[in-house]
Amino acid sequence: MNYALPFKKQELFSARFLGRPNRFLVDCENEQHGTIRAFLPNPGRLSELLFPGVRLYVLDQTKGAENRKTKYTVIAVDRDKAPVMLHTHWCNDMAEVLLKDHAIPGLENARVVRREAKVGRSRFDFLLEDASGLFYLEVKSCTLFGNGVAMFPDAVTERGRKHLLELASLSAEGFPCRVLFIVQTDKVQWFMPDYHTDLAFSQTLLHVKDQVKIDALPVSWTKSMRYKPGTQMLQIPWDHIEKEANDRGAYLLILKLPEDTTLSIGSLGDQNFKKGYYIYVGSAMANLTKRIERHGRKRKQKHWHIDYFRAACDVVDALPIRSSQRMECILADEVKAQFPENTNCFGCSDCRCESHLFYSQDNPLHQPAFHQWLQSRRMAPPQ
Numbered sequence: 001m002n003y004a005l006p007f008k009k010q011e012l013f014s015a016r017f018l019g020r021p022n023r024f025l026v027d028c029e030n031e032q033h034g035t036i037r038a039f040l041p042n043p044g045r046l047s048e049l050l051f052p053g054v055r056l057y058v059l060d061q062t063k064g065a066e067n068r069k070t071k072y073t074v075i076a077v078d079r080d081k082a083p084v085m086l087h088t089h090w091c092n093d094m095a096e097v098l099l100k101d102h103a104i105p106g107l108e109n110a111r112v113v114r115r116e117a118k119v120g121r122s123r124f125d126f127l128l129e130d131a132s133g134l135f136y137l138e139v140k141s142c143t144l145f146g147n148g149v150a151m152f153p154d155a156v157t158e159r160g161r162k163h164l165l166e167l168a169s170l171s172a173e174g175f176p177c178r179v180l181f182i183v184q185t186d187k188v189q190w191f192m193p194d195y196h197t198d199l200a201f202s203q204t205l206l207h208v209k210d211q212v213k214i215d216a217l218p219v220s221w222t223k224s225m226r227y228k229p230g231t232q233m234l235q236i237p238w239d240h241i242e243k244e245a246n247d248r249g250a251y252l253l254i255l256k257l258p259e260d261t262t263l264s265i266g267s268l269g270d271q272n273f274k275k276g277y278y279i280y281v282g283s284a285m286a287n288l289t290k291r292i293e294r295h296g297r298k299r300k301q302k303h304w305h306i307d308y309f310r311a312a313c314d315v316v317d318a319l320p321i322r323s324s325q326r327m328e329c330i331l332a333d334e335v336k337a338q339f340p341e342n343t344n345c346f347g348c349s350d351c352r353c354e355s356h357l358f359y360s361q362d363n364p365l366h367q368p369a370f371h372q373w374l375q376s377r378r379m380a381p382p383q
Contacts, residue, residue: 002226003097005090011060016053028056031260038072042086044154048371049077049084049315057083057225074139076225083221084143084184091141091182092125103229104217122166135176137165142183144194146375150183151194161201168208180218191216191234195245196378202245209238240382247288249322250331253280253295254333254365257311265308270341279335280306280374292318305347317365321377331354
């Protein structure tokens with residue numbers, strides 16, 4: 001059975017994504033409405049979804065919404081020719097409908113006692129009841145997926161980590177608790193916490209998994225924004241997560257050089273650099289977070305080639321690829337295949353690579369092929 005989202009009588013139309021001035025606003029356009037600004041009820045990074053020109057699904061809320069600052073709301077985006085629901089506020093509405101229809105595997109016999117159930121200073125999405133008694137359920141929407149794997153979160157969520165600890169505490173007091181990740185695609189087999197992006201959340205999920213029941217439900221979508229839940233939960237490879245969710249591995253540092261510059265790079269001497277974007281591949285098999293934080297500071301004692309170059313650049317992003325295996329040189333070869341222009345011998349004095357610094361005229365984070373490759377490395381299925 002397919003279910004409909006709560007559109008009421010609002011018009012749904014498609015528009016092309018132009019930009020995102022902040023976390024909760026997007027600029028988009030179509031022939032009928034021209035260029036418009038719309039509300040995006042999702043604070044996630046969504047960098048693997050929101051590319052220039054990608055199709056958005058937008059609600060026209062101009063009627064009866066005179067007091068709204070934005071008259072339009074983005075609810076979904078196209079990915080692999082299917083919508084991905086972005087409206088986080090509606091995820092709980094979806095869960096309630098599925099619960100009342102007995103359509104969530106493992107929760108077929110649960111009934112909704114109350115939504116937004118308050119416990120002390122905390123509030124959880126659902127208080128449910130089944131034959132075994134009352135229990136709490138927290139629901140999370142997952143939009144990050146690729147290579148057969150879904151991951152959550154796509155941005156650091158301290159609030160989400162605290163919720164896990166609070167649920168575990170309630171469970172220890174004899175009040176059962178569960179977390180349900182609703183994955184906005186049925187094109188995946190596995191679910192894992194995104195230990196690359198939020199190591200603390202991932203390690204907390206590992207810590208509480210024996211106290212809090214963790215499930216991930218895939219949902220398929222039609223172009224008319226109707227959804228259908230999967231008939232079974234995704235697999236969660238806990239042994240693989242425990243092995244890989246540690247503060248070690250490799251990283252990509254995305255840098256922007258504002259103008260053509262000649263820089264003295266330690267033992268390499270003077271080097272000419274074109275303005276544009278650079279991808280630096282590095283690693284730290286211990287204390288990876290501190291290594292990345294070090295790159296965020298311009299003022300520091302210069303030790304590596306990247307320290308000299310970083311002083312002239314702005315950091316656009318830092319992308320950890322946590323792994324128990326040494327991946328730096330493998331990643332450098334793969335980045336070189338996408339961005340062959342590089343600075344010879346940069347950052348590779350202790351290996352046989354040609355370079356670990358690669359040039360791109362445009363921001364690689366705006367290039368779908370780069371994200372597809374990044375997902376292949378960050379979302380490798382468990383072996």
